């Protein structure tokens with residue numbers, strides 16, 4: 001039995017393009033983001049993927065990315081579950097701020113710590129650790145059992161909510177996961193064994 005899990009970060013959003021901290025804000029995809037999502041769908045179609053269930057966050061950029069992928073796969077009616085647990089890390093007071101302006105205001109190092117340390121949250125927001133503490137229980141309860149039962153599953157979500165998932169799946173240390181940048185609209189394909197251990201990983205961005 002195949003146990004397939006595909007993770008995909010949303011395509012470029014309006015706020016990715018404007019270089020703004022996004023978090024739980026809900027900007028739409030850019031034209032480039034739409035094209036990235038379509039290309040992801042085409043790549044999965046070329047690899048002959050057909051899914052049994054889809055999960056996404058409650059943010060439009062991830063939902064729309066998933067919708068565009070499913071269109072390419074001719075699977076627009078696929079059962080899809082949306083949950084806030086898969087949302088991007090909440091950037092708190094940084095939300096909406098330009099990333100370069102934040103560096104000017106708070107210093108390069110402080111901004112890097114907020115963006116890429118494991119357990120230092122930005123003011124009023126979530127660290128990657130806090131993000132993992134909501135993503136992982138949801139994944140273990142709602143998603144993983146379906147994957148292990150043979151349901152081919154796609155999860156369309158966000159840079160940091162997917163980092164939390166990848167850290168768990170691949171058994172990475174905080175240092176290792178923080179160096180991992182996920183391309184917009186680039187699927188990562190996992191095949192798992194019956195215990196949820198990785199049999200193979202294929203990153204279509206690579």
Ligand SMILES: O=C(O)[C@@H](CO)OP(=O)(O)O
Nearest residue numbers: 020021022023088115159
């Ligand atoms: O702004 C955000 O919400 C995220 C993802 O785009 O940014 P960062 O790469 O800084 O975690």
